[in-house]
Amino acid sequence: MTPTPVDLLIEARWIIPVKPDNTTLEHHAIAVHDGRIVAVLPINEARSRFVATKTVSLPDHVVTPGFVNLHCHAAMTLMRGLADDLPLMRWLQEAIWPAESRHASHAFVRDGSLLAAAEMLRGGITTCNDMYFFPEATAEAFARLGLRGVLGITVIEFPSQYAADADDYLRKGLEARDAWRDNPLIRFALAPHAPYTVSNKSFERIGALADELELPIHIHIHETAGEVADSVREFGQRPVARLESLGLLGPSLIGVHAVHLDTEDIERLAIHQCAIAHCPTSNMKLASGAAPVASLLDRQLAVGLGSDGAASNNRLDLLREMRQASLLAKLQTSDAAALPAHQALRMATLDGARALGLDAEIGSIEPGKAADIAALRIDDPDELPCYHPASHLIHVLDRRAVSDVWVGGQRRVKHGKLLQITNTELLGIARLWQNKLRQ
Numbered sequence: 518m519t520p521t522p523v524d525l526l527i528e529a530r531w532i533i534p535v536k537p538d539n540t541t542l543e544h545h546a547i548a549v550h551d552g553r554i555v556a557v558l559p560i561n562e563a564r565s566r567f568v569a570t571k572t573v574s575l576p577d578h579v580v581t582p583g584f585v586n587l588h589c590h591a592a593m594t595l596m597r598g599l600a601d602d603l604p605l606m607r608w609l610q611e612a613i614w615p616a617e618s619r620h621a622s623h624a625f626v627r628d629g630s631l632l633a634a635a636e637m638l639r640g641g642i643t644t645c646n647d648m649y650f651f652p653e654a655t656a657e658a659f660a661r662l663g664l665r666g667v668l669g670i671t672v673i674e675f676p677s678q679y680a681a682d683a684d685d686y687l688r689k690g691l692e693a694r695d696a697w698r699d700n701p702l703i704r705f706a707l708a709p710h711a712p713y714t715v716s717n718k719s720f721e722r723i724g725a726l727a728d729e730l731e732l733p734i735h736i737h738i739h740e741t742a743g744e745v746a747d748s749v750r751e752f753g754q755r756p757v758a759r760l761e762s763l764g765l766l767g768p769s770l771i772g773v774h775a776v777h778l779d780t781e782d783i784e785r786l787a788i789h790q791c792a793i794a795h796c797p798t799s800n801m802k803l804a805s806g807a808a809p810v811a812s813l814l815d816r817q818l819a820v821g822l823g824s825d826g827a828a829s830n831n832r833l834d835l836l837r838e839m840r841q842a843s844l845l846a847k848l849q850t851s852d853a854a855a856l857p858a859h860q861a862l863r864m865a866t867l868d869g870a871r872a873l874g875l876d877a878e879i880g881s882i883e884p885g886k887a888a889d890i891a892a893l894r895i896d897d898p899d900e901l902p903c904y905h906p907a908s909h910l911i912h913v914l915d916r917r918a919v920s921d922v923w924v925g926g927q928r929r930v931k932h933g934k935l936l937q938i939t940n941t942e943l944l945g946i947a948r949l950w951q952n953k954l955r956q
């Protein structure tokens with residue numbers, strides 16, 4: 518039989534496709550054409566079935582789907598380490614919101630998002646669900662580096678350099694969505710900041726827009742005990758119950774943090790098939806608490822992983838989040854079997870994609886899906902031997918092991934180096950803004 522021409526053949530020692538579950542393929546190849554995965558098959562068969570324009574050999578590597586960062590504020594990378602050791606509300610009110618009111622501009626968001634996109638791609642992240650002011654500036658940065666983005670049409674009930682009021686936030690966000698309509702990497706979601714910063718009137722408008730435009734809703738919920746108590750005092754309802762009354766709960770809602778949930782909250786989220794972005798590092802660092810991940814998974818909710826912003830994490834690194842999520846779940850449940858490696862990887866890939874409604878497109882290495890792929894080296898003597906590649910990925914490797922990354926079949930990282938931007942430019946951006954923020 519004549520071999521079929523393809524653009525790319527990736528031959529790897531190990532491939533963890535994520536679907537089917539708990540599977541590690543050895544000495545397999547991924548055939549890619551026109552940005553999509555065409556086949557996943559043993560290397561010998563691939564060599565006889567396909568003739569590739571380019572073949573990439575990864576003899577000491579584990580290959581996975583690109584990671585999906587389900588919650589981020591990319592531009593906040595410029596505030597990495599600006600304010601540590603504070604609880605959420607003091608951190609926002611005393612440090613972050615004052616800094617944002619002085620500095621958050623189109624240029625700040627574009628530059629911060631460039632740094633963030635570079636860090637994420639170098640760490641194997643190929644999709645980022647973001648929430649920030651000036652989403653069009655984030656789109657510009659992500660598109661330049663080739664990172665897939667779902668950008669928030671943000672709404673918060675206070676004025677900023679970006680917008681004057683809720684209607685203005687929505688108008689500007691929708692304009693950005695129109696402007697980026699033709700870019701295959703960039704999508705939008707509605708992103709009301711949180712129940713404590715968005716009015717009932719705005720929530721009703723957001724719910725109607727989400728239905729009309731079929732957009733996901735991305736919102737911080739139940740992050741602190743104080744948020745829940747304040748809501749009961751002000752609205753007579755816990756935030757999840759209030760969102761349900763306002764018609765906001767549904768399969769397209771991604772609730773971020775979801776730490777302080779009682780059984781009734783979980784039941785409401787489960788009935789409406791909401792998704793959750795679990796952010797273990799940010800929740801620990803701000804001392805918010807630990808999300809009840811085991812209960813959420815028991816009720817079949819899609820639980821993906823998020824880094825949150827670099828001002829509260831302070832990295833944008835899903836390898837770290839996978840490990841934190843796995844360790845925290847074991848600690849929380851006193852069950853060493855809780856959240857094993859394959860499950861942590863599925864949360865960082867396919868479950869994040871499902872939360873975004875993109876699981877037909879990304880999240881696993883399967884024929885028909887976009888070729889969003891990360892390769893990690895397992896050849897450092899400090900990190901050997903390796904008996905179980907999935908366990909290695911979660912418990913041994915760090916971001917320095919990421920060697921190659923493709924988004925939609927386009928190589929974005931080659932031998933650990935970004936192809937679209939130089940370190941010199943990235944360093945220049947970081948130093949420029951560090952000087953401005955210090956003043």
Ligand SMILES: CSC[C@H]1O[C@@H](n2cnc3c(O)ncnc32)[C@H](O)[C@@H]1O
Pocket residue numbers: 590605609613614617648649650671672673710711737740799825826829
């Ligand atoms: C309106 S743009 C997003 C807004 O969210 C702030 N933010 C960053 N991290 C968190 C968090 O963990 N909880 C609540 N709000 C957060 C960010 O500073 C922007 O103002």
Ligand SMILES: [Zn+2]
Pocket residue numbers: 588589590737773825826
């Ligand atoms: Zn956040």
